[in-house]
Amino acid sequence: VELLESGGGLVRRGESQRLSCVGSGFRFNILFMGWVRRAPGKGLEWVASVSGSGSNTYYADSVRGRFTISRVNSENTVYLQMDSLRVEDTATYYCVKGDEEGPTAGDSFDHWGLGTQVAVSS
Amino acid sequence: SSVLTQPASVSVAPGQTATITCSGDKVRNKFVHWYRVKTGQAPVLVVYDDSDRPSGIPERISASHSGDPATLIIKRAEAGDEADYYCQVWDSSADQWLFGGGTKLAVL
Numbered sequence: 229v230e231l232l233e234s235g236g237g238l239v240r241r242g243e244s245q246r247l248s249c250v251g252s253g254f255r256f257n258i259l260f261m262g263w264v265r266r267a268p269g270k271g272l273e274w275v276a277s278v279s280g281s282g283s284n285t286y287y288a289d290s291v292r293g294r295f296t297i298s299r300v301n302s303e304n305t306v307y308l309q310m311d312s313l314r315v316e317d318t319a320t321y322y323c324v325k326g327d328e329e330g331p332t333a334g335d336s337f338d339h340w341g342l343g344t345q346v347a348v349s350s
Numbered sequence: 351s352s353v354l355t356q357p358a359s360v361s362v363a364p365g366q367t368a369t370i371t372c373s374g375d376k377v378r379n380k381f382v383h384w385y386r387v388k389t390g391q392a393p394v395l396v397v398y399d400d401s402d403r404p405s406g407i408p409e410r411i412s413a414s415h416s417g418d419p420a421t422l423i424i425k426r427a428e429a430g431d432e433a434d435y436y437c438q439v440w441d442s443s444a445d446q447w448l449f450g451g452g453t454k455l456a457v458l
Binding site: 262264266271272273274277286287288289322327329333334336337338339340341342343 | 381383385387392393394395398399404434436438440442445446447448449450451452
């Protein structure tokens, strides 16, 4: 199993950024995928999740209405479109894969990518 | 502050047993998962569904959950266990994941 994130970098407050995560080594199209972030000096914070088909999406209150999670199963890719970025969105963003016990929204995250850093300046 | 409460830090002597708790209303009647985050590394799942271990996680790492709190147990602690540990719960009433605030484990 491998999860490879890309798309991080430095942006200004109010701007947009799109993160990508390509998965391999597992049945991508049936498993939940998601994003978790960790701000500097802070703990883990779940951001968003999407069902295997892409038809069901879930968001943390802190990003709902600003971030959009989506996936293209034919490309084994999950995206996180981040709009109206805030300084407090600065973090390392991890792509996560739901385990194969379900698949359900409550499946644990059994594999994590190495993360991509997003920095939002004021 | 997190809805799931963990101690900020736990210290354990090498070879002894460390316990990390995760408490809160949302812990009851939910599966609890646990993650380990070592400095500079991506998080790793160490326990899922209250007490199951993924392949590659040693048996000396275990967990229990009956009501509140849930507990992560690390027996025969060693220096390599030093990390931040997080509990996680799926809140089905809100369709959101919850993480605890994290516990820094020191093996002294």
